[in-house]
Structures are given as structure tokens and as C-alpha cells.
Amino acid sequence: MRAMILASALALSSFSALAEPVPFDGAWKTQRFSLFSSNTYRFQGATMDVLSDGSVSMAYRQLDPGQWDTRGASWDWSVVEGVDPTDLTRKGGDDRNLAMYFVFLPRAEAEALRGSNIRKLLQNEQARVLVYVWGGDHARNQQLDSPYLGARGKTVVLRAAGTGSHRESVDLARDYARAFGGQVSALVGLAVSADSDDTDGAIRARIGALRLE
Template identity: 35%
Template sequence: MKRLALALAVACATPLLTAAISPGRTSPDLERLGWRKVEWQGIPPANFTATPSGGVRVQGQGQAGFVYRPLQGAASCLAWRWRVDAGPPATDLTRKGGDDRAISLTVGFADYGPQAGFGARAQMAVAQAVAGDHRLPRSTLSYVWGGTGREGAGQFFTSPYGPAAISRTRIQRPASSPQGRWVEEKVDLGADWRSAFGGATVPALQEVAISTDVDDTNSPIDARVEDIRLVPC
């Protein structure tokens, strides 16, 4: 979870500070769907391509990276389906180093939560200065396929790479989940944001990202995410 936590809240809004990431070469099929690829310097980039039905497939071994695109509207419910055909073993996503996961879906919001104080906002200001014209999300929620499943005991927890006031993570499917089959998901973004950050007013949606991180365990990765959509709760 590491690097996406400090690229969606510090670059798509916080993986390592933006200086550690750079625009990747987006495949034409994904670019046509509105996705943009981002890589981490010094880590071989995973291969992101479009699926025949307009989703995203990530493949590789011992690699990392993510793609993102706009997601606009009010924070209703978000639905998608995903599958993992190959991925890393269970790792502790609260511990720096060795915290690999097969895939995650991260939602970026347009404003901070009420607990974002001076320190978090200052960190974001530095990241925004590096990011240039692309306005970074001010808070993010990540839903992960990977980890032990004990992190947060089904609740949102803080990544060791990002401030709690900006970036929170939840295990949606642990690494032990059956592979090779599609799984349908539906989450209430409004309720989840309030649970993670507090406050009553949920910011507007801004972006969605799909990431993988299997470099620490040098694991193979083959995973897909399809049919990402906002639906009534």
C-alpha cells in the first residue's frame, strides 16, 4: 500500500512524495479510456493495459505503479468487479517494507477532512507545487486486495507512508481470497469517508486510481478491475 498512499494524497493525493514518482508511458488503449500511468523512480513499472470490456489489467513480476483518471460527482456508492489470477502472499500493510498487495482501488476527494491540520496541509502544499497544473486530491480512501486481513480488523487504517488525516486504507479482500474468479464490490463512499476522516460534509469526488505493488516479494501479478461506476446507495 505504501507508495500509493504517499501518490494519491501526495501525487494523486499522498506514495513517497511526488519527487519519487514520474509520469509513465500510458498504453494507447488505456489513454483512450481516460487513464494516465504513473511510475515510481527506481522500481520497474508494471504493465497496465485495457481489457476487452474496457477495464484495466495489470501484469508483471516484482513491479509497481498505478493508473488514474477523473471521477466526478457526489460521494454515492461505488461499484466495481475485480479478480486476481496471480499475486503476492499475505503481508502486513501497516509495516514499512514487505507490505505488498496485488491490487488496490483508490478514490480521491476534492477537499480535506476535518482532522487535516497544518502539518498535513503543508505536506500537501509541497506535493502540489511539484505536481504543477494537476490538482491533487485532498483526501483518499483505498480499497485493497491483499494483506493479512487483520489490518484494522475490517476498518480503515493508516498507511505507514501517508498521514492519517489525508490517506486511509481498508482491506477489501485479503491475500488469502480465492484467485481466478470475479468478485463484485459495492462501497458507500460517503459513509466510508465519514468513518475514516470524521465530519458531516463529504467532499466531491475527484479521481480514481488502480495500483499494484509486488516489488518487495518479487511476486508475479495478474489482476483485473472492470466496470467501475457510481451507483445509488
């Protein structure tokens, strides 16, 4: 029995050692979608605050080649004020409290596009994007077609619209295979967005303890 406990502890410690924290620092860049409105992102090292007032934009971080083989991720997120439930499949009517984007490319394409901004990556025909969402009016773990990315992106609902605090852990390799088939490609970037422009709502939220595994 003692040997089994020791083996389990060693396995857990090995897994934890592989988990790599991702700080919310100056490596994150913001991407506007409109000249006249944008969310506010406050990068605070361990956490990022997101404020959205009838606006939408994205914060993006490029990943180093040493992180391209990531197969899982976890993070904390909390919402103290959010938007009403929406249909996340409806373009122009899909407000959501928070969305976490994981952007994948074939390795050769990833090498060629190093340093590119998030807009260019999302428009690349070879990109595949998993978007984990807190918001909308859908069941947990439901996988939806993206109204913006077409066959290149899938929305995975983690939380319906509402407030609170939660810890999430996702299996990127499993969800990628379910969404696109085949083996997961290189994870080249992360992005966070909040979207309140269609409902003219307000979002006050925070993300922290982001780790790649």
C-alpha cells in the same frame, strides 16, 4: 402487494439510472514510482488488465466536475496470480494484489488543481484518500492507517491475499465519515495499483464494470 413490487422496481431502476459506468480508456494515465520498474496496464474499454512482476506503479483517471458528488462505487475484480499476505501498515513491506484509490478534495481546492497528476494530488495536505485493497493479512472491512499518506489516507481491506473473482460495492460517504469525520468532499480522481516489489512476486489481475453511484 402489486403496488409494493412496482414501487420497489421503480426505486431500483432509478438507482441504476444514477450509476455511471467508468470506462478503462485513454483518459487513464500511468504514474511510475521508479525509473527501473513499472506495472503493465492494458486498457480495454470495459476492463483493465494489471500485470506486476516485482514492481509497483499506478494508473490514474481524473474525474469531471459532474462526477464530484459521487457517494458510492462498485466494480468487479479478479486475481489469477497474486502476492503473499503482508502487513499493510508496514511501509516498504505492504505488497498487495490490487488497490482502488478514491481521491477527495474540498471543492475550491478541486477547482484549483484540475488537471494535476496523481502524485501532486496525493501530496496535497487537504486531500483525503480511501484505498480499498485486495491483499494483506487482515480481516475484511478492517480500516488501517496508511503508511504513506498519514492522516490523509485510510486503507480499507475488502479481501485478504488470495485469488478468485468478486464483485464489490462500497459506500464512500459512510467510509469517508468513519475514516476522516464529517461530510464527504469532492471525488476528483480514481487510481488503481498493484504492488509486488517488496516480495518480488507476480500479479495477474483484472478490474471491470467500474461504476460511480
